Every structure is written in C-alpha cells, then in structure tokens.
Amino acid sequence: MTRSSYELTYRGKSPEKAVLSTPALPLHLVKALRGPAGWRNILISGDNLNALASLLEMKKKGRLSSADGSPGAKLVYIDPPFSTNLEFRGKEKQKAYKDKVLGAEYIEFLRRRLILMRELLSPDGSIFVHLDWKKAHYIKAVMDEVFGEENFLNDIIWSYGGRGAKAVAGQFSRNHDIILWYRKGGRHTFNQLSFERAFTKKESGFKQDEQGRWFKTSPRGDYTDESIRALEKEGRVYRTRNGTVRIKYFLREERDLLFESKLVGDVWDDIPDAMHLSAAEKTGYPTQKPESLLARVILAASNPGDLVLDAFAGAGTTLAVAEKLGRRWAGVDSGALAVHTIEKRLLSIKDSRRIGKPSKRHGKACSPFEVFSVCPESGDCACGGGRGHDVKCRYSIDDSTGECVVRIERFRSLGSQGADDAGLDALSSVALDMDFNGHVLHMDSYHTKEELEKNGFEFRFPLEKVKGGVMLVFSDIYGNEKWFSGELA
Numbered sequence: 001m002t003r004s005s006y007e008l009t010y011r012g013k014s015p016e017k018a019v020l021s022t023p024a025l026p027l028h029l030v031k032a033l034r035g036p037a038g039w040r041n042i043l044i045s046g047d048n049l050n051a052l053a054s055l056l057e058m059k060k061k062g063r064l065s066s067a068d069g070s071p072g073a074k075l076v077y078i079d080p081p082f083s084t085n086l087e088f089r090g091k092e093k094q095k096a097y098k099d100k101v102l103g104a105e106y107i108e109f110l111r112r113r114l115i116l117m118r119e120l121l122s123p124d125g126s127i128f129v130h131l132d133w134k135k136a137h138y139i140k141a142v143m144d145e146v147f148g149e150e151n152f153l154n155d156i157i158w159s160y161g162g163r164g165a166k167a168v169a170g171q172f173s174r175n176h177d178i179i180l181w182y183r184k185g186g187r188h189t190f191n192q193l194s195f196e197r198a199f200t201k202k203e204s205g206f207k208q209d210e211q212g213r214w215f216k217t218s219p220r221g222d223y224t225d226e227s228i229r230a231l232e233k234e235g236r237v238y239r240t241r242n243g244t245v246r247i248k249y250f251l252r253e254e255r256d257l258l259f260e261s262k263l264v265g266d267v268w269d270d271i272p273d274a275m276h277l278s279a280a281e282k283t284g285y286p287t288q289k290p291e292s293l294l295a296r297v298i299l300a301a302s303n304p305g306d307l308v309l310d311a312f313a314g315a316g317t318t319l320a321v322a323e324k325l326g327r328r329w330a331g332v333d334s335g336a337l338a339v340h341t342i343e344k345r346l347l348s349i350k351d352s353r354r355i356g357k358p359s360k361r362h363g364k365a366c367s368p369f370e371v372f373s374v375c376p377e378s379g380d381c382a383c384g385g386g387r388g389h390d391v392k393c394r395y396s397i398d399d400s401t402g403e404c405v406v407r408i409e410r411f412r413s414l415g416s417q418g419a420d421d422a423g424l425d426a427l428s429s430v431a432l433d434m435d436f437n438g439h440v441l442h443m444d445s446y447h448t449k450e451e452l453e454k455n456g457f458e459f460r461f462p463l464e465k466v467k468g469g470v471m472l473v474f475s476d477i478y479g480n481e482k483w484f485s486g487e488l489a
C-alpha cells in the first residue's frame with residue numbers, strides 16, 4: 001500500500017494499531033442446523049466491531065476460508081447505516097435499528113470496521129461499500145487511506161429509478177446510491193458480466209436480415225481486413241448504403257420482444273429499488289436491498305465456494321443470495337429483528353443455488369449454518385432466553401402415526417416495548433430440537449407462522465426421534481424468543 005501525501009483528520013480518530021487490537025470476544029454458539037460434517041455458514045448476533053475481531057481470530061486459526069482454501073473472505077459487501085439520524089422500523093412497526101451515529105463519530109465508526117474487514121479479506125478479495133450521496137465522499141477518503149487509492153476499482157452508481165418521494169423542491173430528484181469497490185491489493189477476483197435490455201420489435205428500430213434474424217450494428221473499430229473477411233463468412237458484416245462496413249450483433253428474440261446484451265458498466269440502472277420487489281422477496285425489514293443487486297455483486301467478485309461476508313446484514317439479502325449462488329457466507333447484525341429475519345429467510349429457501357430463474361428442483365434446503373452471539377454476558381441480545389412470551393401449548397400423541405402433536409393454544413408476545421401484543425398475530429416461527437443438549441438448539445424442524453396457520457397452529461414430530469429433552473423456541477415478529485423445554489420421552 002502506498003502512503004498518501006495527504007490525510008483525513010477528524011476528532012476521535014484512533015491509530016490503526018489500536019483498531020487492530022480490538023478484543024475478539026468469544027462467540028457463543030446458540031443455534032445450529034443439523035447437517036453433514038464440514039463447513040458451516042455463520043450468523044453472528046451482536047455488534048460487528050467485536051464480531052469482526054472474533055472472525056479475524058478464526059481466520060488466523062485457519063477456520064475461516066473459501067472452499068479453495070484461501071483464507072478469510074473473498075468478498076465483503078456492506079450496506080451500513082447512512083448516518084441519517086432516523087430510526088427504522090419493520091412493516092409491523094417493530095424496532096429495527098437506529099441510525100443515529102453522526103459526524104466524525106460516524107466516520108470513525110465505519111473506519112474501524114473497514115480496517116478489520118480489510119484484514120479479513122483474502123489476498124485476492126475485494127469489498128463493496130454501499131452508501132448514499134451524503135456520506136459516500138467522506139467514506140471514499142477513508143477507504144483511500146484504509147485500502148490505498150491504487151486499490152480503488154469503481155464507484156458504482158446504482159440508479160434505482162424515479163420515485164416521487166425523492167423529488168425535492170429546488171433540487172434534482174435523488175435517485176441513486178453509490179457503491180465503492182476496492183480490492184485488498186494486487187489481483188482480485190472479477191467476472192465480467194452482461195445484462196439484457198428488452199425492446200418491443202415494433203419500437204426497437206433494429207434490423208432483420210434475409211434469414212429473419214434481428215440484429216444491431218456497431219462501427220468496425222479495430223477489426224483488421226482479415227477479421228472482416230472472417231466475419232463476412234459468418235454473415236456478421238453489414239454494409240450501409242454508402243458502403244461503410246459495420247459489424248452485426250444478433251439479438252435474442254422472444255415473442256414480440258428483442259433482447260440486447262450489454263456489458264455491465266459502472267452505472268447500474270437496470271435494477272429497480274426495493275419498492276418493486278416481489279411479494280416473495282419482501283421480508284418487511286426496512287432498507288432491504290434487492291436480491292438482483294446482490295446477485296450482480298456476488299457474481300462479479302466471487303466464484304462458487306467462495307466466502308462472502310456482510311457485517312451489516314439487515315434482512316440477510318447478501319446471505320440469501322450467496323446461499324442461492326452456492327457461496328459460503330458469514331453475516332453479522334446487532335438487531336434482534338434482523339437476526340430473526342435472516343434465520344427465517346435462510347430457513348425458508350426452498351430452492352437454493354438458483355436466483356431469478358424458474359426451476360423444477362423444489363424442496364432443497366439451505367446449507368447448514370450456525371448462529372452465534374457476541375453479546376456481553378449482561379447485554380440485551382437475541383441469544384437463547386431473551387425476553388419471554390406467554391405461550392400455552394397442548395401436547396398429544398397420535399397413536400396411528402407415532403407422532404407427538406403440538407397445538408399452540410395461546411401466544412402472547414411481550415413485544416419490543418414490553419407491552420402485550422396481539423396474540424398469535426405476533427408469532428413468527430417455532431423451531432424444534434428433539435434432543436436438546438442443554439445449551440445449543442440443534443434445529444430438527446422449523447415452522448413459520450404462515451405454515452403453522454395453514455395447519456391450525458399445529459405441528460407434529462415423530463416420538464421415536466425424541467431422545468430426552470425437547471426444546472421449542474418461539475419467536476415473535478420483533479425477534480424476541482422464548483425457549484421452552486419439556487420432557488416428552
């Protein structure tokens with residue numbers, strides 16, 4: 001890294017050495033998905049400063065790597081708070097997170113984490129930092145210091161489309177975010193991507209050749225006469241009326257549409273904002289980003305089996321897309337609602353390894369992951385126990401099937417503000433461990449509220465699988481949990 005001749009100074013800036021000695025708090029394993037031995041994806045609940053230090057320890061011990069053995073993360077994507085001084089809530093008005101770190105404190109908040117993330121990257125890794133128009137330029141200066149100006153790859157403009165609300169009087173409407181992309185050093189993973197733009201045949205202005213194939217043309221550029229002769233044989237040369245040679249590019253055709261393939265540049269204006277997400281993709285978490293945006297980042301800067309890290313995971317978009325694209329993943333978030341949303345989202349992936357494409361292979365579960373907590377002992381976090389709910393279940397045995405039947409008769413969430421909340425409406429999921437070891441919930445089954453509702457708030461499990469203690473974890477829509485044990489054997 002070359003040393004800059006200028007430096008960003010502000011109140012409270014700590015020496016890099018001090019940042020690098022951030023204590024790595026122990027990671028408490030809270031929940032695990034059963035599965036074959038080997039790599040487990042990682043979800044950490046708690047402040048990401050200590051979590052990143054803990055992940056760094058794992059990297060040093062060789063326990064954090066991509067499938068090809070390269071240490072640490074191949075790709076980091078973060079979408080941190082933008083210092084808006086706002087408080088964000090979920091669609092049921094649940095508290096999500098406060099974005100109240102301002103001024104120099106905000107710059108230092110992010111800088112410390114960026115230093116630790118740089119250390120977590122593998123030698124050919126890179127980092128995407130998603131920001132808005134107000135803070136991106138400060139953080140660009142920070143990233144030049146942390147990563148080196150020579151490692152700056154792109155400032156990507158995500159132009160997400162017009163939204164009336166952003167049209168401010170006296171200003172141009174604000175319709176983009178900025179994503180800064182830096183590599184750790186030397187070389188980095190990059191896959192050139194293309195995307196398709198659709199045109200109706202009538203309005204496209206494209207031409208058709210004598211065989212009926214639609215095409216567009218562009219100037220011959222650097223093509224030699226020899227190359228032109230070769231292209232001519234393939235029917236790829238077009239001559240204008242005055243004889244100028246142009247190169248033909250054939251277009252994909254589907255019914256009355258033509259699709260033009262274009263290389264992805266640094267302005268991404270083909271991905272609409274989260275307001276346009278399908279109902280299936282919407283989690284109800286505020287500031288959720290589209291899966292198609294994350295798919296572009298992940299496909300461009302990583303390969304299958306690579307480790308992708310998001311330390312401000314929110315609704316878990318990065319993690320869900322990494323999962324669907326066959327990458328390893330690690331995520332951190334300090335909010336109970338975020339951690340619960342991520343768990344539910346990942347556990348509801350029925351058809352992983354694919355994104356945005358129809359598939360016939362339904363029913364594939366997500367790969368195993370583990371949920372850890374880095375909260376200090378006395379902290380208020382999302383780990384086992386938490387703030388309880390009032391739950392009443394009726395248990396019975398179905399002799400004909402040998403199953404234990406659990407019917408949830410009453411559920412009263414204590415809610416995020418401690419106030420009683422509306423019964424079963426506030427239930428979000430139930431997880432079950434049929435052989436609880438007294439510490440960690442090894443999930444044998446997971447039932448979303450939507451699935452439970454269809455079955456009259458009843459679920460079943462085979463009695464023969466019960467080895468001793470049964471643990472049920474009831475989560476409410478705020479991300480609070482009630483761990484509920486029972487001896488059924």
Ligand SMILES: C[S@@+](CC[C@H](N)C(=O)[O-])C[C@H]1O[C@@H](n2cnc3c(N)ncnc32)[C@H](O)[C@@H]1O
Nearest residue numbers: 047048079097288289312314315317333334335
């Ligand atoms: C803008 S949201 C991320 C949204 C995410 N990209 C998505 O698609 O859902 C920022 C997230 O950072 C989390 N966060 C803020 N400060 C944090 C900290 N110090 N440690 C861990 N997570 C933090 C918030 O809880 C919030 O979920």
